[in-house]
Amino acid sequence: MKILLLNGPNLNLLGQREPGVYGRETLADIEKNLTKVAARSGCELECFQSNHEGALVDRIHQAFSGGVNGILINPGAFTHSSIALRDAVAGVALPTVEIHLSNVHAREEFRQHSYIAPVAIGQILGFGPLGYELGLKALVHHLGGAG
Ligand code: DQA
Numbered sequence: 001m002k003i004l005l006l007n008g009p010n011l012n013l014l015g016q017r018e019p020g021v022y023g024r025e026t027l028a029d030i031e032k033n034l035t036k037v038a039a040r041s042g043c044e045l046e047c048f049q050s051n052h053e054g055a056l057v058d059r060i061h062q063a064f065s066g067g068v069n070g071i072l073i074n075p076g077a078f079t080h081s082s083i084a085l086r087d088a089v090a091g092v093a094l095p096t097v098e099i100h101l102s103n104v105h106a107r108e109e110f111r112q113h114s115y116i117a118p119v120a121i122g123q124i125l126g127f128g129p130l131g132y133e134l135g136l137k138a139l140v141h142h143l144g145g146a147g
Contacts, residue, residue, distance in 0.1 A: 011049055074132075098123040
C-alpha cells in the first residue's frame with residue numbers, strides 16, 4: 001500500500017516556527033518517524049512539502065496516476081483558502097485524511113473553516129506530531145489494511 005504525505009506552506013519551518021504552537025520537532029523528524037511507522041504497517045510512504053499551491057495540486061494529480069492508495073495532508077494555511085486544493089482532492093477521489101498539529105478550533109476565527117474537510121474522510125488535529133501517526137493509522141484502517 002502506498003501513502004502520500006503532503007505538507008503545505010511554512011511546514012518546512014517546523015522546529016523553528018512558533019514552537020509554542022507547533023512544537024520543536026522538524027518536518028524531517030516527522031517524515032522519518034512516519035516512514036518507519038508506515039513500514040511497520042506494510043506501507044510505503046512518499047513525502048512531499050511545498051509552499052506553492054499549484055505544486056501541491058500537481059502532486060495530488062500525480063498520486064492518482066502513480067499508484068497511491070491514500071493521502072495524508074496537512075494543508076497549512078491553504079486549508080482555509082484553497083478551493084484548488086479541495087478540487088484536486090475531490091478530483092482524484094483518493095481517501096484523504098486532513099491533519100493539523102494545532103487545535104485550529106481553539107485559535108483565530110479565520111482558522112475555523114476548512115475547504116478540505118468536506119472532501120476528506122476525516123480530520124485529526126490538536127495532537128502535534130502524533131496526529132500524523134494517528135492519521136496514518138486511520139487511513140490504513142480505512143483502506144482495509146492493518147492500521
Ligand atoms: C496548521 C494550522 C493552520 O491554520 C496553519 O496555517 C498552519 C499549520 C497546523 O498544522 O496546525 O500552517 O495546519
